[in-house]
Amino acid sequence: MTALGKLLRSTGGLGTVVLVLVASLPLWFIQSSFVLSVATLTLIFMAASLGWNVISGFGGQISFGHSIFFGLGAYTTALLQVRYHLNAYVGVVLGVVVAVVLAVLLGAVTLRLRGIYFSLATFALTLVFAILTGHYEGFTGGEVGLTLPLLGDAPGQFSFDNKVVFYWIATLLAALAFVATWLVLRSRLGLQLRAIQADQEAAQASGVLAFRVKLVGLAISAVPAALAGSVYMQYVAFIDPDSAFGATVATQIAVIAFVGGAGKLWGPVIGAVILVPLQQLLNSSLSAYPAGFNLVVYALVVLVILWIEPRGIMSMRIRRRTPRPPARDAAPPGDSVPDPRPVDAVSATPSVPTSRNGS
Amino acid sequence: MTTLVQTLVSGILVGGLYGLFSSGLTLIFGITRVINFAHGDFVTLGMYGAVLLFASLGLSPLIGIIPVAILSFLIGAIVYRVIVRRTLSVKGISAIDAQHGQLVLTLAVSILISNLLLMFFGPSPRAVQGVLPAVYEVFGVYIQQARLVSFLIALVVFLLLYIALQRTLYGKAIRATVDDRDMASMVGIDPNKVYAVSFSVGIMLTGIAGCVLATYYPVTPTTGAGFLIIAFVTVVMGGLGNIVGAFVAGLLVGIIQQVTAIYVAVDLQDVGLFLAFVLVLVLRPQGILSGRKASA
Amino acid sequence: MAASTEPLLRVEGLTVRFGGLVAVNDVNFTVAEGELLGIIGPNGAGKTTTFNAVAGAVRPTSGTIRIGDALVSGRPPERVARLGIARTFQSVRLFKAMSVAENVTLSASTVCPSMGASRERAAEVAELLGMQALQDSRVDELPLADQKRVEIARALALRPRLLLLDEMMSGLNQAETRDLIGVITTLNSDGLTTIVIEHVLRVIMELSHRVLVLDHGVMIAEGPPREVMSDPRVVEAYLGRSAAANLGEPA
Numbered sequence: 001m002t003a004l005g006k007l008l009r010s011t012g013g014l015g016t017v018v019l020v021l022v023a024s025l026p027l028w029f030i031q032s033s034f035v036l037s038v039a040t041l042t043l044i045f046m047a048a049s050l051g052w053n054v055i056s057g058f059g060g061q062i063s064f065g066h067s068i069f070f071g072l073g074a075y076t077t078a079l080l081q082v083r084y085h086l087n088a089y090v091g092v093v094l095g096v097v098v099a100v101v102l103a104v105l106l107g108a109v110t111l112r113l114r115g116i117y118f119s120l121a122t123f124a125l126t127l128v129f130a131i132l133t134g135h136y137e138g139f140t141g142g143e144v145g146l147t148l149p150l151l152g153d154a155p156g157q158f159s160f161d162n163k164v165v166f167y168w169i170a171t172l173l174a175a176l177a178f179v180a181t182w183l184v185l186r187s188r189l190g191l192q193l194r195a196i197q198a199d200q201e202a203a204q205a206s207g208v209l210a211f212r213v214k215l216v217g218l219a220i221s222a223v224p225a226a227l228a229g230s231v232y233m234q235y236v237a238f239i240d241p242d243s244a245f246g247a248t249v250a251t252q253i254a255v256i257a258f259v260g261g262a263g264k265l266w267g268p269v270i271g272a273v274i275l276v277p278l279q280q281l282l283n284s285s286l287s288a289y290p291a292g293f294n295l296v297v298y299a300l301v302v303l304v305i306l307w308i309e310p311r312g313i314m315s316m317r318i319r320r321r322t323p324r325p326p327a328r329d330a331a332p333p334g335d336s337v338p339d340p341r342p343v344d345a346v347s348a349t350p351s352v353p354t355s356r357n358g359s
Numbered sequence: 360m361t362t363l364v365q366t367l368v369s370g371i372l373v374g375g376l377y378g379l380f381s382s383g384l385t386l387i388f389g390i391t392r393v394i395n396f397a398h399g400d401f402v403t404l405g406m407y408g409a410v411l412l413f414a415s416l417g418l419s420p421l422i423g424i425i426p427v428a429i430l431s432f433l434i435g436a437i438v439y440r441v442i443v444r445r446t447l448s449v450k451g452i453s454a455i456d457a458q459h460g461q462l463v464l465t466l467a468v469s470i471l472i473s474n475l476l477l478m479f480f481g482p483s484p485r486a487v488q489g490v491l492p493a494v495y496e497v498f499g500v501y502i503q504q505a506r507l508v509s510f511l512i513a514l515v516v517f518l519l520l521y522i523a524l525q526r527t528l529y530g531k532a533i534r535a536t537v538d539d540r541d542m543a544s545m546v547g548i549d550p551n552k553v554y555a556v557s558f559s560v561g562i563m564l565t566g567i568a569g570c571v572l573a574t575y576y577p578v579t580p581t582t583g584a585g586f587l588i589i590a591f592v593t594v595v596m597g598g599l600g601n602i603v604g605a606f607v608a609g610l611l612v613g614i615i616q617q618v619t620a621i622y623v624a625v626d627l628q629d630v631g632l633f634l635a636f637v638l639v640l641v642l643r644p645q646g647i648l649s650g651r652k653a654s655a
Numbered sequence: 656m657a658a659s660t661e662p663l664l665r666v667e668g669l670t671v672r673f674g675g676l677v678a679v680n681d682v683n684f685t686v687a688e689g690e691l692l693g694i695i696g697p698n699g700a701g702k703t704t705t706f707n708a709v710a711g712a713v714r715p716t717s718g719t720i721r722i723g724d725a726l727v728s729g730r731p732p733e734r735v736a737r738l739g740i741a742r743t744f745q746s747v748r749l750f751k752a753m754s755v756a757e758n759v760t761l762s763a764s765t766v767c768p769s770m771g772a773s774r775e776r777a778a779e780v781a782e783l784l785g786m787q788a789l790q791d792s793r794v795d796e797l798p799l800a801d802q803k804r805v806e807i808a809r810a811l812a813l814r815p816r817l818l819l820l821d822e823m824m825s826g827l828n829q830a831e832t833r834d835l836i837g838v839i840t841t842l843n844s845d846g847l848t849t850i851v852i853e854h855v856l857r858v859i860m861e862l863s864h865r866v867l868v869l870d871h872g873v874m875i876a877e878g879p880p881r882e883v884m885s886d887p888r889v890v891e892a893y894l895g896r897s898a899a900a901n902l903g904e905p906a
Contacts, residue, residue, distance in 0.1 A: 110640075
């Protein structure tokens with residue numbers, strides 16, 4: 001019992017259990033193509049939000065522009081196939097490259113800004129991308145969007161008839177993003193990002209090369225977002241400026257993490273599991289209600305969760321009978337993952353309504 | 360030449376309204392440090408207020424300003440009390456976490472408002488028709504009566520705000536709080552009251568701007584999204600918490616938009632604006648960022 | 656203290672202007688290896704500005720600051736820290752949501768080759784300051800006196816050649832002040848060159864080998880503590896303005 005408890009309490013142990021559980025869902029839980037698509041989208045946006053967490057959650061530089069990287073991943077993947085007839089996998093790889101290059105270029109300009117000015121600048125920039133993509137329609141397909149050619153079952157072209165394959169790819173993506181953020185959190189980079197978030201001047205006085213650390217953080221954080229965009233593109237086979245770079249995607253990636261708990265390792269996981277299905281469900285099942293009702297419900301759920309705990313679900317305290325344990329569970333020294341209570345948070349998940357995203 | 364003058368005039372006339380709702384945002388932003396993501400939707404609410412009053416009671420938006428102002432003030436007070444205060448009262452929360460909480464909460468309020476409007480009014484544009492229909496021609500430059508009158512109202516309301524800040528007790532308390540919050544609370548100004556009042560007044564100004572804007576600008580539930588980013592751009596250009604700066608920057612933003620629309624491309628009008636915004640942020644960060652700690 | 660031939664820190668013609676205000680005007684001083692220098696002066700004398708200039712947090716309008724052969728002035732604070740100048744803050748500025756160990760490991764991580772080495776360095780420093788028991792506590796849950804120790808620990812983790820302490824005693828009671836004076840003296844007698852800014856004159860008198868007095872941004876006196884305190888200009892600078900409050904206030 002205690003051995004199991006310990007395993008569940010360690011991030012690696014819990015992560016493995018969750019991964020096995022999630023990967024096996026199509027075998028025993030997911031029975032309809034609708035649920036499968038909701039689950040796939042959940043994992044895709046989870047990955048993007050996990051990426052966001054690196055620069056914004058750990059580093060405190062709140063980005064409302066991660067849709068830039070998501071969109072670049074999606075559009076690079078699509079354009080290389082549609083315009084240049086290249087293999088989709090080349091597009092995925094180049095999408096990451098383009099996103100990282102843009103992250104460094106945009107970061108070089110915007111990361112000098114502090115606090116909310118960075119947020120506003122990233123928000124403005126993603127809207128610039130949306131408008132430009134819409135404007136240069138000869139190349140990008142404009143407002144109408146881009147549709148991938150139907151290839152049928154062509155694994156060599158990143159195209160599968162069996163949608164479960166996309167689910168597993170999305171699972172792999174989310175798992176990799178999780179492991180990557182976990183490694184960042186335990187690394188020097190993670191520690192320095194957290195110090196910058198807490199007090200940039202004090203961090204600099206301790207020798208932290210703040211600008212460089214933030215730039216590296218932003219570049220790393222763009223990778224899962226770009227990959228999420230590419231996988232989304234291959235899965236949905238359609239993209240337009242608004243669903244790539246628009247305000248909805250921009251804020252959605254951030255809101256997922258905020259609702260789960262920005263800066264917490266499990267925050268984006270919890271946030272995505274709640275919000276993405278919620279929105280998908282509302283989009284599909286409430287067609288009897290007037291347009292807008294789904295997002296009203298969605299907004300109310302976000303409001304209620306953040307009203308109860310503005311720092312997100314991971315910061316909610318489940319009231320303990322004992323006032324406070326004298327010492328916290330012996331974690332190996334140095335293995336100081338800032339949030340030692342993932343178990344509580346996960347067990348809290350089912351009790352909270354449900355989710356958002358997609359569109 | 361006439362095109363240029365026409366462009367500038369159009370920019371200034373719409374810019375006055377940008378200036379008005381942006382001075383509302385800068386008031387909120389400079390004092391409560393709340394990044395109000397729902398700001399654009401309060402403009403939309405003001406516009407629907409004007410449309411509703413006109414459609415049901417035949418009330419001209421020029422008179423509708425009064426009920427819209429009162430309602431906006433009340434909504435602002437409620438949002439402040441229920442949402443903003445909540446983030447500040449959570450035990451052990453840091454200033455930054457509270458600010459991030461407010462940011463996402465106001466974002467949710469924005470989604471809530473725009474979709475409630477969608478539910479009740481549908482997606483098609485609504486407008487107040489036939490009020491102030493005249494068009495003046497001055498040396499080949501056309502000026503619509505509705506735009507001119509709206510601009511003048513915005514100017515008057517802004518001047519009233521300015522005088523109120525300079526002359527009334529609350530105004531002085533608000534300005535003292537902008538200058539130095541700690542000092543202000545030391546001389547006995549209750550910051551909570553000042554926050555609540557400035558938040559509500561900020562929303563009221565925004566509602567008024569929406570109300571007069573409705574005389575020539577058709578409204579849809581998502582109109583506010585565009586105004587939100589315009590307000591952010593304007594506030595940053597004008598300098599944080601600087602009311603006069605916000606109004607002047609509003610005019611500038613109106614001009615930049617119109618010039619880009621006429622001389623580059625209509626659908627790119629916001630690109631010029633956003634790039635100007637990022638440029639301002641980057642080239643003058645010290646000027647814009649000075650005297651700001653809580654949001655750092 | 657045996658002053659070596661070459662001073663460790665050399666400040667020449669330091670002037671800092673903020674807009675029209677001259678905060679520090681043509682200040683010159685040196686600090687010898689192993690020395691403990693006190694800087695005093697009434698409020699607004701330019702102590703903290705001088706200090707910030709040495710730490711790289713304020714860019715001098717003119718003048719140069721060197722540590723050893725390396726130029727400090729004009730470099731950003733993170734580079735200055737890596738040159739071996741570590742500081743504490745007047746009001747404690749720790750990384751609040753982190754543990755004591757993480758706070759110290761953070762600054763160690765900017766000079767150590769790996770996280771492992773950083774943790775070792777942090778543990779060393781903790782032992783030096785007798786803080787092993789606090790390692791896993793969150794810093795914002797500690798009493799002020801302990802927070803100040805963590806700030807010193809964080810600075811020491813950088814392996815500094817020069818330690819800058821800004822008003823460490825404010826907010827501490829008599830016993831805590833005594834403890835902290837003990838810590839600072841011990842570190843200094845182990846060879847750490849230190850500059851101390853202090854409001855409480857008694858502390859400066861007790862700690863410093865040499866004292867530098869600023870008034871209105873100008874250096875008005877310099878020398879051993881006793882001599883300086885009997886200097887009529889110093890007495891006037893203090894009594895003339897901020898009056899007995901500064902002299903009388905215990906802590």
